[in-house]
Amino acid sequence: MARLHEHQGKSLLAGLGVTIPRGRVVGTPDDAANACAELGGAAVLKIQAWTTGRKSLGGVAFVDSPEQARDESARLLNMRVGAFPVTAVLVEERVPIADELFVSLSIDDAARAPILLLSFAGGTGVEDRAAEVHRLPIDVNTGISRGGLDRLLADSPIDPARRCAVADAIESAVRLARDAEARSLEINPLVTTDDGRVIAADCRMTIDDYAVFRHPELGIEIARELDHPPTALERIAYAVEQADHRGTFYFARLPVEPGDLAVGFHGAGGGGSMMSMDALTQTGFTPANFTDTSGNPSAAKVYAAARIILAQENILGYFGSGSGVASQEQYHSAYGLAKAFLELNLNIPALVRLGGNSEDRAVDILEDACRDLPGAVEGYKKDHTPSFIASRFRSLVESAAGAMWIPRARRIPQYVGESSALSFTVRFGAGWEGACWIDPAAVTPRAAEIISAHAPGVFEFSSTGAVTLAESLETASTKDTELIAAEVELARAGVPVLFVDIPIPGLDDAPAASDAGASL
Amino acid sequence: MAIIIDETKRVCVQGVTGREGRARTRLMIDFGTNVVAGVTPGKSGEQVHGVPVFDTVADAAAHSEQHVGGPIDISVIFVPAPLVQAAAFEALDAGVKLVVLVPDRVPVWDAMRIAGHARGRDAAFIGPNTLGVLSPGRAVVGMIGGRAESARAWFRRGNVGVISRSGGMTSSCGYYLGQAGVGLSTLVHVGGDSVLGLRIPDVALLFENDPQTEAIVVFGEIGGSQEEDLAELVLEGRVTKPIVAYVGGKAAREGTRFSHAGAIIEGNRGTHAGKVRALRNAGVTVVDSFGDLPAATVHTLIKAGAVR
Numbered sequence: 001m002a003r004l005h006e007h008q009g010k011s012l013l014a015g016l017g018v019t020i021p022r023g024r025v026v027g028t029p030d031d032a033a034n035a036c037a038e039l040g041g042a043a044v045l046k047i048q049a050w051t052t053g054r055k056s057l058g059g060v061a062f063v064d065s066p067e068q069a070r071d072e073s074a075r076l077l078n079m080r081v082g083a084f085p086v087t088a089v090l091v092e093e094r095v096p097i098a099d100e101l102f103v104s105l106s107i108d109d110a111a112r113a114p115i116l117l118l119s120f121a122g123g124t125g126v127e128d129r130a131a132e133v134h135r136l137p138i139d140v141n142t143g144i145s146r147g148g149l150d151r152l153l154a155d156s157p158i159d160p161a162r163r164c165a166v167a168d169a170i171e172s173a174v175r176l177a178r179d180a181e182a183r184s185l186e187i188n189p190l191v192t193t194d195d196g197r198v199i200a201a202d203c204r205m206t207i208d209d210y211a212v213f214r215h216p217e218l219g220i221e222i223a224r225e226l227d228h229p230p231t232a233l234e235r236i237a238y239a240v241e242q243a244d245h246r247g248t249f250y251f252a253r254l255p256v257e258p259g260d261l262a263v264g265f266h267g268a269g270g271g272g273s274m275m276s277m278d279a280l281t282q283t284g285f286t287p288a289n290f291t292d293t294s295g296n297p298s299a300a301k302v303y304a305a306a307r308i309i310l311a312q313e314n315i316l317g318y319f320g321s322g323s324g325v326a327s328q329e330q331y332h333s334a335y336g337l338a339k340a341f342l343e344l345n346l347n348i349p350a351l352v353r354l355g356g357n358s359e360d361r362a363v364d365i366l367e368d369a370c371r372d373l374p375g376a377v378e379g380y381k382k383d384h385t386p387s388f389i390a391s392r393f394r395s396l397v398e399s400a401a402g403a404m405w406i407p408r409a410r411r412i413p414q415y416v417g418e419s420s421a422l423s424f425t426v427r428f429g430a431g432w433e434g435a436c437w438i439d440p441a442a443v444t445p446r447a448a449e450i451i452s453a454h455a456p457g458v459f460e461f462s463s464t465g466a467v468t469l470a471e472s473l474e475t476a477s478t479k480d481t482e483l484i485a486a487e488v489e490l491a492r493a494g495v496p497v498l499f500v501d502i503p504i505p506g507l508d509d510a511p512a513a514s515d516a517g518a519s520l
Numbered sequence: 521m522a523i524i525i526d527e528t529k530r531v532c533v534q535g536v537t538g539r540e541g542r543a544r545t546r547l548m549i550d551f552g553t554n555v556v557a558g559v560t561p562g563k564s565g566e567q568v569h570g571v572p573v574f575d576t577v578a579d580a581a582a583h584s585e586q587h588v589g590g591p592i593d594i595s596v597i598f599v600p601a602p603l604v605q606a607a608a609f610e611a612l613d614a615g616v617k618l619v620v621l622v623p624d625r626v627p628v629w630d631a632m633r634i635a636g637h638a639r640g641r642d643a644a645f646i647g648p649n650t651l652g653v654l655s656p657g658r659a660v661v662g663m664i665g666g667r668a669e670s671a672r673a674w675f676r677r678g679n680v681g682v683i684s685r686s687g688g689m690t691s692s693c694g695y696y697l698g699q700a701g702v703g704l705s706t707l708v709h710v711g712g713d714s715v716l717g718l719r720i721p722d723v724a725l726l727f728e729n730d731p732q733t734e735a736i737v738v739f740g741e742i743g744g745s746q747e748e749d750l751a752e753l754v755l756e757g758r759v760t761k762p763i764v765a766y767v768g769g770k771a772a773r774e775g776t777r778f779s780h781a782g783a784i785i786e787g788n789r790g791t792h793a794g795k796v797r798a799l800r801n802a803g804v805t806v807v808d809s810f811g812d813l814p815a816a817t818v819h820t821l822i823k824a825g826a827v828r
Binding site: 107109110112113114139140141178181183208210211213214245246248268269270271272274275278294295296322323324325326327328329356357382383385387 | 600
């Protein structure tokens, strides 16, 4: 889930009329001192981090002067929370609290509707006091019942003079959750103050990943919950996923300790990927990443996934396995994988379970296309269990005696870029395009036959050896799947006269692009 | 009998002229589903694999009433995720009582609005993010099996119902059960999202009332409360047929974050350990390894005297 920081959530609340403490977010000690001075000299400083219990982590400081704010914020800005360095501190007025409420909106999967949890005893540890928490249903269209809310407040210890303002604030929070398509929104605490105000003293909010595209105003870069700042490869992968909507693609780095037997992991389908990863870890390996290409992904997308997995350093092998009985035609994945492995001249073992529709064809494509690579490439089918493949993987890795993968630039045929070659644009998704290159002088009758079989109608081959495009540029540009198939089939036949150039923005621009030194 | 889908149900395909719509219409027809109409705005008059295409679900429904002998029973949706809500509303407003939402990435507030709309019309839905429902030897709605000849080869007809939260694992459960000699009444993929139409407990109640089904296999996962709610139904005696379950995501426990609020509402719910405990406490057979699922199912059928 895409998370918002406290200060982001608060400014959204303020936009709907909810009072928030005066103050602002700062990134340097000097600015913290200034912000503190603007508040009159006394302030509370809070790290902006996705964690609960900031106080017990030492992430909250009460200061009485700008100098103190400078010193304390310097300490706070040096903190790390998990893998995240603290880069922002919220400097706010100190609020004289009368009552504290816990307000939390979440989605109730059983009711298929949002639900509001409300407690008149806010603060930390409220999760342990479930008995004090009231549950109010929310209508997805009309919001919360004001009558129900007023009745609940009437029985509460909240000062009667503040109840209306409290109810207004809660209504606004529910409206914000709906407008921003939040999966959760928590104000803990919502406070009433001795000077008569109702203030949202904190705000934690997550936005539905699938709705982020409708909310550019939220400025969410990667709509995904990671326990570390997005790495270079994760950003590259996310861009690929956004561009090509044929099937899904998920790539996340996982922590690897020195001495771990790290492996590039490529799953297919959520449930099956999870089980396959279990089989891998039970065999003594550590997945360096979690990747899932599923839902009938295009060959281009699977290719990009493999390229990104193989941009990770120091992996001992490549392990692919999903549910094992896929509804999708598995040969598309086989073509994408084979193309990536060939371009990178793979020299570590790669074992891939391609069970499901067209598994015989898929395994044949993968193994035959990669037969001359220095690394062993093996395909498996639905009757092979992940544990069996993992133990085979173990023995191949052992016989490679610890040889590790070093990310490298892809191999591109010599005719690419030559004026004698024919080329045209190929599109893989929105804003993601490359080109198809063909070397007319090298096209043998056998090559022409293969191209015509796998990418029918794209080219015309004359008896004099001339090659021309038989379709409009627009139509030809949509034939990425067919052209990738043709390329791999030509490689299998030993006549590599056609190449689909699939640039991966960020990965090819800087061949050394990697996650070395990334904090996970 | 089977549940949800059989050869008598009249099925409409929304998004029938798209890449997925065409491919899955082929699967459904070849497998024996009674696909009576397709819908793509602006494409009325066309045909997809012999199925007439209409501009609206209302037009498709009128065609079904006049020429196929009754209303559309199920509409299955293959349109881009942002358009799913409008497509589902259209089907529900045209009187369709069961909508199957195949697409992935449907915004959760859209799913909740679809739930509200369906409730107001006494209708139900499956998904979003579902592979669909398949009754071996009868019919399929959605895309389980991908191709009819695969679906026929992989799944045997019999007396076990399958409910799964994972699409790929729905097929895997069905296939490996078949390899162990176990036949199936119906396979249901409830969908991978957090807000779903029919949930595991709802489908279990359908199987409970299905004479063909004598045992239920469940592929559960961490998160949400479907497995716990199923356990409650069993404890209440509302689901009495034997259940064999596997709960995925044990290894993901550490890396998975449960929201603050979820911890309050559900107490222990949502975790792998909590789900396994709730199911076992209700008398459900829970296997620790997915590979043990077929043998445990066979064992359960023998114990119940339901080996066919």
